[in-house]
Amino acid sequence: MNELDFKADEFEVAANRDGEELLLRTSGTADARVEPELAALLDRVHVRVLGDGIRRVIVDLRELEFMNSSCFKGFVTWIVRVRRLPEPEQYHIRFRPSAQHHWQKRSLHAISYFGGELVTIEGT
Amino acid sequence: MTFEPSGHLISVVRRFVRAMCEQILGSGEFSSQVALVTHELLENAVRYCRDEQTSIALAVREQGGALEVEVKTENQARDEDIARARGLLDRIAEADDLFELYQSMILEAADRVRGSGLGLIRICAETELTLEMTTRAETIVMLARLRVPGGQKQ
Numbered sequence: 001m002n003e004l005d006f007k008a009d010e011f012e013v014a015a016n017r018d019g020e021e022l023l024l025r026t027s028g029t030a031d032a033r034v035e036p037e038l039a040a041l042l043d044r045v046h047v048r049v050l051g052d053g054i055r056r057v058i059v060d061l062r063e064l065e066f067m068n069s070s071c072f073k074g075f076v077t078w079i080v081r082v083r084r085l086p087e088p089e090q091y092h093i094r095f096r097p098s099a100q101h102h103w104q105k106r107s108l109h110a111i112s113y114f115g116g117e118l119v120t121i122e123g124t
Numbered sequence: 125m126t127f128e129p130s131g132h133l134i135s136v137v138r139r140f141v142r143a144m145c146e147q148i149l150g151s152g153e154f155s156s157q158v159a160l161v162t163h164e165l166l167e168n169a170v171r172y173c174r175d176e177q178t179s180i181a182l183a184v185r186e187q188g189g190a191l192e193v194e195v196k197t198e199n200q201a202r203d204e205d206i207a208r209a210r211g212l213l214d215r216i217a218e219a220d221d222l223f224e225l226y227q228s229m230i231l232e233a234a235d236r237v238r239g240s241g242l243g244l245i246r247i248c249a250e251t252e253l254t255l256e257m258t259t260r261a262e263t264i265v266m267l268a269r270l271r272v273p274g275g276q277k278q
Contacts, residue, residue: 031135031163032134032167072240073230102155113227114227
């Protein structure tokens with residue numbers, strides 16, 4: 001288990017690096033029980049990405065059954081941190097959604113609009 | 125249903141509500157939206173309740189050829205929390221463009237240390253449910269309502 005892997009309550013993140021990409025595979029339910037831990041994890045992701053020259057993070061949500069607004073905010077804070085970097089240091093975040101989990105469509109629309117060019121949603 | 129705060133129980137209730145709605149409305153977006161609203165309202169109720177008691181009621185009824193789904197939570201809350209919820213709902217009601225308001229509240233949330241302040245706006249901006257709040261003394265009642273024309277399964 002590396003420092004970017006995480007498991008608590010019903011939420012799990014498995015991280016894998018492949019060249020200039022980092023894949024975060026999420027599963028379960030991200031809610032108030034894991035809100036601080038998710039925020040801390042995204043902090044570690046940010047530091048690792050900058051330190052290791054990673055250019056893109058893929059967040060796989062296909063097995064994520066539900067995410068509450070507090071955890072949603074954790075992703076917002078992360079995206080804002082990337083936006084506030086000098087342009088050459090900014091990296092790309094791509095979300096991989098599931099059509100089965102209908103809530104993802106509208107939540108990701110909101111987050112991608114907010115994230116501008118830094119954020120893309122696969123399949124849109 | 126009345127229960128003491130527990131994150132695990134909120135997830136159990138969300139899944140139950142979703143499964144029940146899927147039997148009535150199908151497995152499409154409406155059931156997912158009712159489940160989302162249930163979770164957000166319950167987490168708010170649990171987070172801000174004063175006496176560790178939160179109740180939730182789910183009702184589905186046929187009305188004028190449509191199905192109406194209601195999710196209602198009740199809990200005791202502090203005056204300042206009631207005022208904050210009222211202020212948020214007023215801001216939502218006064219918005220000319222709900223999505224634009226959602227975007228500005230997302231930006232405000234980014235620098236918050238505790239909580240997100242996004243639960244109520246998320247309900248209003250990401251679902252078809254309408255949201256009303258009433259108070260009785262120190263009790264806050266949140267009522268979310270979805271009307272499905274024709275009541276057809278998705």
